Amino acid sequence: MAPQPEAQYRVDPDGVAVITLNYPPLNALHPLLLRSLFEALRRAHADGAVKAVVLTGANGNFCPGFDISQFQNPDAGAGGGIDNSINDAICKYLEGGPKPVVAAIQGVALGGGLEVAMGCNARVAVAGTKLGLPELTLGIIPGFGGTQRLPRLVGLAKGCEMMLTSTPIKAEAGLKLGLVDAVAPDVGGLMPAARALALDIAAGRRPRMYSLTRTDKLPALGEALAILDMARAEAGRRARGLAHPQLCLDAIQAGIEAGGQAGLAAEGRAFAAAAALDTHKALVHIFFAQRATKKVKGVTDVPGLKPRPMRCVAVIGGGLMGSGIATALALNGVAVILKEVNQQFLDGGLGRIRANVASRVKKGAMSQAAADAALARVTGALDYGGFDRADMVIEAVIEDIPLKQKIFADLEKACRPDAILSTNTSTIDIELVGAKMAGGAAARRRLLGAHFFSPAHVMPLLEIVRTKDTGAQELLDTLALSAVIKKTPVVVGNCTGFAVNRVFFPYTMAAVMLADLGLDPYRVDGVVAGRFGMPMGPFRLNDLVGSDIGLHVGANFVTSFPDRVYVSRLIPALNEAKRLGEKTGKGFYKFDAKTRKASPDPEGLAPLLEGSRREAALLPAGAKPPALSDADILDWIFFPVVNEGCRVVAEGIVDKAADLDVASVMAMGFPPVRGGLIFWADLVGAKRIVARLQQFAAMVPPQHAGFFAPCDYLLQAAASGRKLSAGPPPPAKL
Numbered sequence: 084m085a086p087q088p089e090a091q092y093r094v095d096p097d098g099v100a101v102i103t104l105n106y107p108p109l110n111a112l113h114p115l116l117l118r119s120l121f122e123a124l125r126r127a128h129a130d131g132a133v134k135a136v137v138l139t140g141a142n143g144n145f146c147p148g149f150d151i152s153q154f155q156n157p158d159a160g161a162g163g164g165i166d167n168s169i170n171d172a173i174c175k176y177l178e179g180g181p182k183p184v185v186a187a188i189q190g191v192a193l194g195g196g197l198e199v200a201m202g203c204n205a206r207v208a209v210a211g212t213k214l215g216l217p218e219l220t221l222g223i224i225p226g227f228g229g230t231q232r233l234p235r236l237v238g239l240a241k242g243c244e245m246m247l248t249s250t251p252i253k254a255e256a257g258l259k260l261g262l263v264d265a266v267a268p269d270v271g272g273l274m275p276a277a278r279a280l281a282l283d284i285a286a287g288r289r290p291r292m293y294s295l296t297r298t299d300k301l302p303a304l305g306e307a308l309a310i311l312d313m314a315r316a317e318a319g320r321r322a323r324g325l326a327h328p329q330l331c332l333d334a335i336q337a338g339i340e341a342g343g344q345a346g347l348a349a350e351g352r353a354f355a356a357a358a359a360l361d362t363h364k365a366l367v368h369i370f371f372a373q374r375a376t377k378k379v380k381g382v383t384d385v386p387g388l389k390p391r392p393m394r395c396v397a398v399i400g401g402g403l404m405g406s407g408i409a410t411a412l413a414l415n416g417v418a419v420i421l422k423e424v425n426q427q428f429l430d431g432g433l434g435r436i437r438a439n440v441a442s443r444v445k446k447g448a449m450s451q452a453a454a455d456a457a458l459a460r461v462t463g464a465l466d467y468g469g470f471d472r473a474d475m476v477i478e479a480v481i482e483d484i485p486l487k488q489k490i491f492a493d494l495e496k497a498c499r500p501d502a503i504l505s506t507n508t509s510t511i512d513i514e515l516v517g518a519k520m521a522g523g524a525a526a527r528r529r530l531l532g533a534h535f536f537s538p539a540h541v542m543p544l545l546e547i548v549r550t551k552d553t554g555a556q557e558l559l560d561t562l563a564l565s566a567v568i569k570k571t572p573v574v575v576g577n578c579t580g581f582a583v584n585r586v587f588f589p590y591t592m593a594a595v596m597l598a599d600l601g602l603d604p605y606r607v608d609g610v611v612a613g614r615f616g617m618p619m620g621p622f623r624l625n626d627l628v629g630s631d632i633g634l635h636v637g638a639n640f641v642t643s644f645p646d647r648v649y650v651s652r653l654i655p656a657l658n659e660a661k662r663l664g665e666k667t668g669k670g671f672y673k674f675d676a677k678t679r680k681a682s683p684d685p686e687g688l689a690p691l692l693e694g695s696r697r698e699a700a701l702l703p704a705g706a707k708p709p710a711l712s713d714a715d716i717l718d719w720i721f722f723p724v725v726n727e728g729c730r731v732v733a734e735g736i737v738d739k740a741a742d743l744d745v746a747s748v749m750a751m752g753f754p755p756v757r758g759g760l761i762f763w764a765d766l767v768g769a770k771r772i773v774a775r776l777q778q779f780a781a782m783v784p785p786q787h788a789g790f791f792a793p794c795d796y797l798l799q800a801a802a803s804g805r806k807l808s809a810g811p812p813p814p815a816k817l
């Protein structure tokens with residue numbers, strides 16, 4: 084039976100009523116839990132035997148905030164049903180009731196969880212507890228009084244910073260700032276400390292504090308307004324064009340100018356305004372989609388199937404990818420064998436791992452002792468001796484099919500029969516990689532793709548590629564490993580480019596087509612990055628990846644999907660001119676030798692563009708480039724991407740459409756505020772996308788029209804009104 088939200092109530096002999104939030108796993112504030120909490124508080128205030136109240140959480144945790152699933156519940160109403168009645172109840176029963184209330188916090192107090200705690204008269208937290216208001220990452224603002232109480236407890240500048248960055252702080256920092264009143268060194272010390280504090284307040288031995296009406300941490304009005312102005316400018320810079328950070332600051336400002344109570348009313352209005360925006364829906368979707376990637380049909384739901392520990396992983400190839408993968412493993416407690424073909428390459432790979440780890444120490448992300456421990460987990464190897472220790476192998480050599488085939492044939496002999504054999508290829512068919520393995524079905528069970536994104540120790544996604552033969556056990560083990568190394572996994576099917584690269588090949592091709600039509604590449608990049616919110620435009624991305632790699636990878640798509648690729652002279656011309664991008668100092672852009680900063684290079688690019696345009700002949704001789712607006716440019720580039728995404732969904736390459744949303748956000752930088760590729764496409768509407776694709780197809784010579792041809796899945800959605808995110812309809816019953 085599903086757990087029921089409940090605030091448990093008991094009164095101890097010392098006169099302390101203990102109210103325990105209980106809603107597994109983490110005690111999120113479901114509306115029923117809130118109702119039960121206020122009911123328990125009413126009881127405590129009415130009970131003559133109760134002197135004081137301690138509010139705590141079950142399941143080893145205090146509270147991660149309002150139950151986010153309520154935002155997706157159509158019966159809950161707008162904004163999950165949150166209205167000012169909750170703020171009124173916090174004021175009446177937590178902060179201002181007849182008995183003092185002390186929060187006893189462990190695990191996390193986030194969002195509404197921290198807001199409830201701040202509504203108490205004091206807070207005690209276990210060392211290491213995380214405290215924060217991350218609502219902005221969900222496209223909303225704190226709605227249980229956080230915009231008012233946090234600045235009054237920690238100061239205006241710090242409060243704004245905590246809300247705008249959504250970054251939690253630890254209890255120890257909270258003590259220094261005044262967010263908590265005491266820190267218990269361990270869980271055992273929590274309840275006694277909270278109980279003693281509550282009784283002290285009840286007996287008048289300690290003052291009873293009301294954070295909503297405190298002003299001692301607030302600066303004078305002029306200074307406060309200057310801080311808010313700065314915060315607005317910073318929010319504008321960080322969250323380009325987004326409304327909810329500004330709404331959050333509006334609510335804070337209202338409270339500074341007119342007092343906490345007026346601030347609560349303003350907060351309610353600002354919350355409702357933020358909750359009505361698509362940004363909020365998109366970010367909530369990404370929150371759950373990201374967690375759902377870990378649940379894979381036929382793998383994580385198989386009764387009795389348990390992940391095996393991956394204690395030692397061998398990485399073959401110490402280049403940029405291999406050393407990044409090895410770094411990610413070593414940093415997270417996994418022993419690594421790094422194999423290279425000669426001492427010079429091995430030294431290079433080990434050096435890169437050292438540099439990756441050192442940079443984390445330099446940034447303050449880890450201690451030198453932890454860095455030393457991570458490096459001690461890495462062993463270099465020039466042959467397969469010792470590979471019998473490996474629970475898994477990740478091959479990360481160059482994209483050369485015969486070389487990979489030889490490696491996998493060798494691995495079959497060198498590794499234990501239960502070891503997982505994986506390749507980090509970004510495009511090559513996994514079955515082709517394992518084609519020379521002798522072991523038949525048993526060998527094919529343990530073969531899979533483990534596709535990392537560069538730099539592998541930083542980028543958060545791991546694409547796990549299954550063939551039709553990959554075993555559920557091996558997939559489960561790899562999913563578990565991804566959790567150990569803190570990557571979000573997406574399990575995908577085997578095809579050219581898998582999910583991520585396949586969906587994004589039209590991104591560059593559509594952009595190159597625009598350049599061949601006479602549009603300025605720098606304008607295109609500006610629109611895609613500045614207006615749409617990608618981290619960089621397609622031409623700048625080409626320079627980051629390298630024109631040589633782009634050409635090589637692009638060739639795979641030309642072979643696999645000849646009906647819908649756009650082949651131009653432009654990228655080959657860049658290769659011939661040695662304009663490979665950042666690594667040669669020039670590509671579409673030129674790069675400062677010292678700072679590596681990119682700047683446009685229209686003169687250098689002009690001859691290449693002219694040559695490519697001439698050869699492409701997309702326009703009749705002498706015709707002017709089409710007058711495309713910024714919105715047209717975005718449609719031109721992203722609708723073919725959506726179209727390919729629809730094919731990926733329809734073919735079952737992803738388990739569910741939301742997996743593609745997560746993959747597009749985490750690997751390609753698709754703006755999370757748009758909810759990922761397919762979520763965004765549903766907001767735009769299949770009908771409009773089809774109409775635009777057909778319009779674009781008519782603008783180019785017939786031999787290129789296939790690039791824009793809508794796939795069946797998209798056409799059917801446009802005709803039926805079915806959501807693209809719904810996945811392929813089940814086969815009709817005979």
Ligand SMILES: C[C@H](O)CC(=O)SCCNC(=O)CCNC(=O)[C@H](O)C(C)(C)COP(=O)(O)OP(=O)(O)OC[C@H]1O[C@@H](n2cnc3c(N)ncnc32)[C@H](O)[C@@H]1OP(=O)(O)O
Pocket residue numbers: 108109111112147148149150151152165191193194195196198217218221224225226227229374375
């Ligand atoms: C009015 C108010 O101001 C509005 C709000 O409070 S909005 C909510 C604000 N709070 C947040 O944004 C915090 C969201 N949660 C988190 O950041 C992380 O879950 C965490 C840091 C608490 C824990 O992280 P981690 O240990 O990696 O576990 P994680 O997998 O994320 O969560 C465990 C489970 O709890 C669920 N969960 C966590 N927080 C939740 C929440 N606030 N509501 C509903 N479910 C939640 C997750 O969906 C997951 O469920 P699953 O096992 O079924 O997939």
